[in-house]
Amino acid sequence: xxxxxxxxxxxxxxxxxxxxxxxxxxxxxxxxxxxxxxxxxxxxxxxxxxxxxxxxxxxxxxxxxxxxxxxxxxxxxxxxxxxxxxxxxxxxxxxxxxxxxxxxxxxxxxxxxxxxxxxxxxxxxxxxxxxxxxxxxxxxxxxxxxxxxxxxxxxxxxxxxxxxxxxxxxxxxxxxxxxxxxxxxxxxxxxxxxxxxxxxxxxxxxxxxxxxxxxxxxxxxxxxxxxxxxxxxxxxxxxxxxxxxxxxxxxxxxxxxxxxxxxxxxxxxxxxxxxxxxxxxxxxxxxxxxxxxxxxxxxxxxxxxxxxxxxxxxxxxxxxxxxxxxxxxxxxxxxxxxxxxxxxxxxxxxxxxxxxxxxxxxxxxxxxxxxxxxxxxxxxxxxxxxxxxxxxxxxxxxxxxxxxxxxxx
Amino acid sequence: xxxxxxxxxxxxxxxxxxxxxxxxxxxxxxxxxxxxxxxxxxxxxxxxxxxxxxxxxxxxxxxxxxxxxxxxxxxxxxxxxxxxxxxxxxxxxxxxxxxxxxxxxxxxxxxxxxxxxxxxxxxxxxxxxxxxxxxxxxxxxxxxxxxxxxxxxxxxxxxxxxxxxxxxxxxxxxxxxxxxxxxxxxxxxxxxxxxxxxxxxxxxxxxxxxxxxxxxxxxxxxxxxxxxxxxxxxxxxxxxxxxxxxxxxxxxxxxxxxxxxxxxxxxxxxxxxxxxxxxxxxxxxxxxxxxxxxxxxxxxxxxxxxxxxxxxxxxxxxxxxxxxxxxxxxxxxxxxxxxxxxxxxxxxxxxxxxxxxxxxxxxxxxxxxxxxxxxxxxxxxxxxxxxxxxxxxxxxxxxxxxxxxxxxx
Numbered sequence: 078x079x080x081x082x083x084x085x086x087x088x089x090x091x092x093x094x095x096x097x098x099x100x101x102x103x104x105x106x107x108x109x110x111x112x113x114x115x116x117x118x119x120x121x122x123x124x125x126x127x128x129x130x131x132x133x134x135x136x137x138x139x140x141x142x143x144x145x146x147x148x149x150x151x152x153x154x155x156x157x158x159x160x161x162x163x164x165x166x167x168x169x170x171x172x173x174x175x176x177x178x179x180x181x182x183x184x185x186x187x188x189x190x191x192x193x194x195x196x197x198x199x200x201x202x203x204x205x206x207x208x209x210x211x212x213x214x215x216x217x218x219x220x221x222x223x224x225x226x227x228x229x230x231x232x233x234x235x236x237x238x239x240x241x242x243x244x245x246x247x248x249x250x251x252x253x254x255x256x257x258x259x260x261x262x263x264x265x266x267x268x269x270x271x272x273x274x275x276x277x278x279x280x281x282x283x284x285x286x287x288x289x290x291x292x293x294x295x296x297x298x299x300x301x302x303x304x305x306x307x308x309x310x311x312x313x314x315x316x317x318x319x320x321x322x323x324x325x326x327x328x329x330x331x332x333x334x335x336x337x338x339x340x341x342x343x344x345x346x347x348x349x350x351x352x353x354x355x356x357x358x359x360x361x362x363x364x365x366x367x368x369x370x371x372x373x374x375x376x377x378x379x380x381x382x383x384x385x386x387x388x389x390x391x392x393x394x395x396x397x398x399x400x401x402x403x404x405x406x407x408x409x410x411x412x413x414x415x416x417x418x419x420x421x422x423x424x425x426x427x428x429x430x431x432x433x434x435x436x437x438x439x440x441x442x443x444x445x446x447x448x449x450x451x452x453x454x455x456x457x458x459x460x461x462x463x464x465x466x467x468x469x470x471x472x473x474x475x476x477x478x479x480x481x482x483x484x485x486x
Numbered sequence: 487x488x489x490x491x492x493x494x495x496x497x498x499x500x501x502x503x504x505x506x507x508x509x510x511x512x513x514x515x516x517x518x519x520x521x522x523x524x525x526x527x528x529x530x531x532x533x534x535x536x537x538x539x540x541x542x543x544x545x546x547x548x549x550x551x552x553x554x555x556x557x558x559x560x561x562x563x564x565x566x567x568x569x570x571x572x573x574x575x576x577x578x579x580x581x582x583x584x585x586x587x588x589x590x591x592x593x594x595x596x597x598x599x600x601x602x603x604x605x606x607x608x609x610x611x612x613x614x615x616x617x618x619x620x621x622x623x624x625x626x627x628x629x630x631x632x633x634x635x636x637x638x639x640x641x642x643x644x645x646x647x648x649x650x651x652x653x654x655x656x657x658x659x660x661x662x663x664x665x666x667x668x669x670x671x672x673x674x675x676x677x678x679x680x681x682x683x684x685x686x687x688x689x690x691x692x693x694x695x696x697x698x699x700x701x702x703x704x705x706x707x708x709x710x711x712x713x714x715x716x717x718x719x720x721x722x723x724x725x726x727x728x729x730x731x732x733x734x735x736x737x738x739x740x741x742x743x744x745x746x747x748x749x750x751x752x753x754x755x756x757x758x759x760x761x762x763x764x765x766x767x768x769x770x771x772x773x774x775x776x777x778x779x780x781x782x783x784x785x786x787x788x789x790x791x792x793x794x795x796x797x798x799x800x801x802x803x804x805x806x807x808x809x810x811x812x813x814x815x816x817x818x819x820x821x822x823x824x825x826x827x828x829x830x831x832x833x834x835x836x837x838x839x840x841x842x843x844x845x846x847x848x849x850x851x852x853x854x855x856x857x858x859x860x861x862x863x864x865x866x867x868x869x870x871x872x873x874x875x876x877x878x879x880x881x882x883x884x885x886x887x888x889x890x891x892x893x894x895x
Contacts, residue, residue, distance in 0.1 A: 078694040079663045080606040081754045081762050088770060095773070120557035130550035133782070134543050140740065141539035148529035148739040183592055183742075183777070190775035194627070197489040214774045218603070254488045285487040330557040331549065331781045333592075345488045353490050361497060364504070365623050366599035368592070372740045373542070374780055 084220040087230070093210055093452035094118050097436075104440050111444035114475045116404070116463045118448070119263065119422070121328040123396060123468075126389035128380040129327060136376030150369040153360070154181025154336065158375045161382040162336060166321070172308045178340050178356065180363055181370050181378075185293045185322040185335040190215040191366075192289055192318065192337075193255070195358045196345065200254035203234040205246055207264050207453030207460070209291070212257045228455040237456050238265055244416055244425070245273055248280050256281065258307075259291035261298060264453045264462040265425040266417015268303035274310050281316035287345060287355070288317040293335075296326035296394055298420045314340035318355065325422065325466075327381045327390050334370055334378045397422045400472040401465035407476040408463070411483055422465040425450070432461050435486065442485050443478040493629040496639070502619050502861035503527050506845075513849050520853035523884045525813070525872045527857065528672065528831070530737040532805060532877075535798035537789040538736060545785030559778040562769070563590025563745065567784045570791040571745060575730070581717045587749050587765065589772055590779050590787075592742040594702045594731040599624040600775075601698055601727065601746075602664065604767045605754065609663035612643040614655055616673050616862030616869070618700070621666045637864035646865050647674055653825055653834070654682055657689050665690065667716075668700035670707060673862045673871040674834040675810075675826015677712035683719050690725035696754060696764070697726040702744075705735035705803055707829045723749035727764065734831065734875075736790045736799050743779055743787045806831045809881040810874035816885040817872070820892055831874040834859070844870050844895065851894050852887040 097117055105113060125133070139145035153159070159179045167174035182188050190211050193202075198220050204212050206229070213230065216222060222230035229235060234253050236246035244267040249256075258277060260269040281288050290307040298305050307317045319338045323329035343355040380386045405418035414427040428435035432449035439445050439461075448464070450457025465472070479486065506526055514522060534542070548554035562568070568588045576583035591597050599620050602611075607629050613621050615638070622639065625631060631639035638644060643662050645655035653676040658665075667686060669678040690697050699716040707714050716726045728747045732738035752764040789795045814827035823836040837844035841858035848854050848870075857873070859866025874881070888895065 078759075079696040079754045080609055081756055081767065082604055082606055083756055085604070085767055085770065086756070118558070122555065122557065124552050124555045125549045127550065130546060133546045133549075137539060137542045137546065137782075137786075140534045140542075141536065143533050146531065146533045146737075148531065148737075149527070150740055183780075186777045187775055195491055195494070197491055200489055211774060218771070218774070287488040328555075328557075331559055331778075333777065333780045345490045347490055347492055347495070350487075358490065358494055361494065362627070365620060365627070366596055368595045368742065369740075371592075371742045371780055371783055373546075373782075377546075 082218070084218050087217050087222060087225060088214060089225065093448070096452070097446065097448065100437070100440065101446055104444070108444065113444050113446060114467065114471050114478070115446045116467060116472070116475060117446035119325065119464050119466055120330050121325060121466050123328055123393055125328050125332065125377070126381070126386060126393065128383055128386040128389055129377040132380035133373050133377035136373030140372065147372050150372055150375070152364045152367055152369045154179065154370060155372070155375050158379045161379055165382045167306065167308065170305070172306050173314065174308055174338055174340070178338050180337045180339065180359065181375065182335050182337060182367065183333040183370050185291065185320045185324070186211055188335060188337045189289065189291055189320050191362070192359070193219055194362060195355065196255060201234060201252065203236055203249050203253040203256045205257060205259065205262070206235040206237050206455060207450055207457035208257070209259060209263050210452065228451065228458070235454070238262070238267070239456055243267070245269060248276060252284055254284075254286050256286055256288045257291065258288055260304065261294040261421035262417070263294065264423055264448065264450065264457065266421035266423035268298055268300065268420035270302050271304050271309055274304050274307060278307070278310045278313045278316060282312060285346065286316065287343070290317050290319045292319050293322040294325055294421055295321065296390070297398065297422055299398065300420050303420050308338070308340070314342045315344065318343060323378050323381060326394060327378070328393060329378070332374055332377060334374050396469065397465045400467060400469055403469070403472055403476060404463050404465060407480070411480060418465070424463040424465070426461050426463060428459055428461045430459065432458055435461050438486055442482045443475070445475050445478060491627070493627050496626050496631060496634060497623060498634065502857070505861070506855065506857065509846070509849065510855055513853070517853065522853050522855060523876065523880050523887070524855045525876060525881070525884060526855035528734065528873050528875055529739050530734065530875050532737055532802055534737050534741070534786070535790070535795060535802065537792055537795040537798055538786040541789035542782050542786035545782030549781065556781050559781055559784070561773045561776055561778045563588065563779060564781070564784050567788045570788055574791045576715065576717065579714070581715050582723065583717055583747055583749070587747050589746045589748065589768065590784065591744050591746060591776065592779050594700065594729045594733070594744040595620055597744060597746045598698065598700055598729050600771070601768070602628055603771060604764065605664060610643060610661065612645055612658050612662040612665045614666060614668065614671070615644040615646050615864060616859055616866035617666070618668060618672050619861065637860065637867070644863070647671070647676070648865055649823070649836075652676070654678060657685060661693055663693070663695050665695055665697045666700065667697055669713065670703040670830035671826070672703065673832055673857065673859065673866065675830035675832035677707055677709065677829035679711050680713050680718055683713050683716060687716070687719045687722045687725060691721060694755065695725065696752070699726050699728045701728050702731040703734055703830055704730065705799070706807065706831055708807065709829050712829050717747075717749070723751045724753065727752060732787050732790060735803060736787070737802060738787070741783055741786060743783050805878065806874045809876060809878055812878070812881055812885060813872050813874060816889070820889060827874070833872040833874070835870050835872060837868055837870045839868065841867055841870050847895055851891045852884070854884050854887060
């Protein structure tokens, strides 16, 4: 009898964004005249940079000619892309990351979800709250949790990010083995300083723990005091894996390209304390269960690093950050307590009521979609996330609608 | 302390095709004057069909315009592609598969590797021998095996495919829960009749087992007695998941697009015997750990189903099958016992000696790369796989070289 992985039964019934999509669909049917404004899901709206389009098409054309056709590529990504990532995203900024430590993939969601496979089932996992749901769900599937109660899974150590700690979680009070961190944070929009991140790296070293550092939003860091890569912190190469993406910077959410850095010094242990290179394990996993990113997609990603490409990407980011500033300013002026929005496209707003209630009322009264904080964990119960991923005119219109309906929200 | 998934330590040191690549690299350095002919890895060589290139480029261009830009797509694939798959690959051929049972992905390697995650760790798994290494390796990583001995993992049930059973494995003599099948087979090239496959479906029904049916090579089936889809067999929808790919048919190995069919009737059980839809579980897995295939890639795949697209794909297949016939005929004429090559691009050849010895000698004497059968399992110890994925002129040249060096092989 084919029996199931019963850990799947512990998962909560639905995925946050599907729930939201259903509510929006229902609203659209009931209010066909209101034009919905989406400030919910973190999906980009502006077209791909021109240089990416050109390079993407050139890559496709190569596949149409016998002389330049390419079949299976290296499962870790082509050197032409990995060398540029190493140079422009790290080495030119004084950060030590080498080309052969970079694994190109089809998305940070996949990589942050799959990485936990490399570790024992009985490790203690620390996960921020609020948090991108994939970290939690994939650990539930792997059997690292027990019952579910009060919007939390037993067996996980939650790193609460609240107003009291300025949305930077405190170090765990107990020993943990695997720590997920995300800065600039999704959903709170908080960035982290080198000094603060050093405390986490030191904690990991002391505890022989590993940090999975999700830096999918690093390109939105504008404040020079804030860290873009965990490898800016001394010693991080021994205890941290970093996830990066072209999704939010270059608008690749529908194109699918990301990368993960696994330094060669990064170590995990067998039960006898023997050391094993995490690089070797992820390499084995990646080459066994993955077959590389589409060649023309990698060509499109490469164009991000040309002179013109970096300008065009910066324009995209500047556009979204202009939105973020507007949302932050307007909501603050209306009396909402806001965080984020400075080094991040997300604004985390104290809704002063239950987050799903706020979501429902906002949708009903204004046709605006935000994301209820409860979907990110118990600490989000009274918060909502506004995303700056929309056009400036739509964001302006949204702020007007909220102002006009403030009393009812 | 971050401890590893110790099942990874049970994996054999390296991945078959990496080992081969290293040997070929070494040979190339030592014999720079010989032009290598690659009949090893199953990678296509002809350019993408023109219609795919056109549709691919049109898709890229849409991402460059504000009005047609697309961000995140449905994680299961766009309807425009899924509806065509359902119609052309199944319904028009009288096979019951519905659009919403199709999960578009970036490769059959990923899907056949990941699917086992849905099931309990203590299930009994039956895997053909010889076989594509991914089925075995991913079950090792998941902890379903014990020691390794005589090219086999303890804990797995091997379904031996040998000359004695015409390379169609016999039904297991013991109860098993999960069965991997692959027809047309990689590496033996054997196709299966409806009658023979019905025995497997019946076995699965009797044992409440599930069949993972890898049909990545179905487009090479030319003999009308042979099955293209397991759903041609009555009752298979309850007990089988099918994997398909655009890699070998339309030349998408470097483009990355495949799909998996999970019928709504397909059931697995909890320990109390309660029924669970495998569809719901895979849907949860797919939407949590995957984020959809690149939009332009799905546009390229859609073009395969246009009138012109089907002609162009058929031309590609005809080309490779012409190669397969030549390899089969020439090697048979030289006295080698061959199977496959009729409904498959692979020819499985009795090497009459250790397969790595044959591989090494063939490379050294002729500069031809084949795949040593031992890499596919113990039953391949005396076999090698020849792949028809090359140009006709290269295959002709290879056959000449083998003829001229036959005595030394």
